[in-house]
Amino acid sequence: MNLRKYNTFIFDCDGVLLDSNRLKTAAFYQAVESYGDQAAEKFIQYHIENGGVSRYKKIDYFFNDILKVTIENFEKERVLxxxxxxxxxxxxxxxVASGLHALRKKYPATLWMVAxxxxxxxxxxVFEARNLYQLFDGGIFGSPDDKxxxxxxxxxxxxFLHPAVFFGDSQLDHKVAKQEDIDFIFVHEWTEFSQWKKYCDEHQVLSINNLAEIS
Structure with missing residues (x-):
């Protein structure tokens, strides 16, 4: 796979750089289980179906659309x-994704950023503590700003250096890349999107198992 034509690599974090999807799913369940198992299960289904959406929007959805209640801000903050x-x-x-450091070494002049x-x-x-921060010279960005x-x-x-490619593991990641006319590669090893292969086939999206495959 020839990636040398790209001057910027954009990475999603959970499921691409870190094997963190499932631990976040478990944490979401524990954070809301006091409101009842049925509500918690509905929330987890929503969470998995909306990979890449910020925790702030997801918790708003939990209270507004699943519980259908109006709460004080302090209660939402407690859950968060x-x-x-x-x-x-x-x-x-x-x-941490296998091959990440090798990939950085292979493309030393490419701008790297996290979205x-x-x-x-x-x-x-977390990236600072785990000695990953220095890899991303284009910046590390996340919520509350929308991806x-x-x-x-x-x-x-x-x-920003054009052209760019986005490495993601969700439908939202692909949608964002497409909206901004950025090429996209689906990284599926740790995705929670069970229909990823069908989605990639239908949308003609290139996929790889993990970053080690291209490092």
Missing amino acids: ELYAHLVRDGLMKCK SGGDQKELRE GLIVKREKESVN
């Missing part, structure tokens, strides 16, 4: 804080 606490330890221990649905402050702290907004904003910045 519990989720963040549960996730933090997992992010510090989960597997994630994960919390931006949390991402930067589509992040990519659009950075694409229009003076630092």
Whole structure:
């Protein structure tokens, strides 16, 4: 696979750079299970079907569309804080994508950036602690900004180098890339999108198992 034509690599984090999808799913369940198993199960289904959407939008959906209740901000903040606490330890221990450092060495002149649905402050702290921060000279970006907004904003910045390719593991990642006329590669090893192969076939999306495949 020839990636030398690209001057910027954009990476989703969960499921692409870190094996963190399932630990976040488990954390979401634990964060809302006090509201009942049925509501928690519905929420997890929504979460998996909407990979790449920020935790802030997902928790809003839980209260507004699943529970259909109006709550005080402090209650929503309590759930978000519990989720963040549960996730933090997992992010510090989960597997980093095989071949990541080799890929950086193979493409030393390429601008690398992260566009994630994960919390931006949390991402930067975890990447710093795990000695990954320096790989991403184009920046590490996440929520509360929407992923589509992040990519659009950075694409229009003076630092962005065209052309670019987006490595993602969700329908949303592909949608964002397509909206911004950026090439896309689906990374499926850790995806929670069970229909990824059918989706890639139908949309003529190139796929790889993991980053080691191209490093």
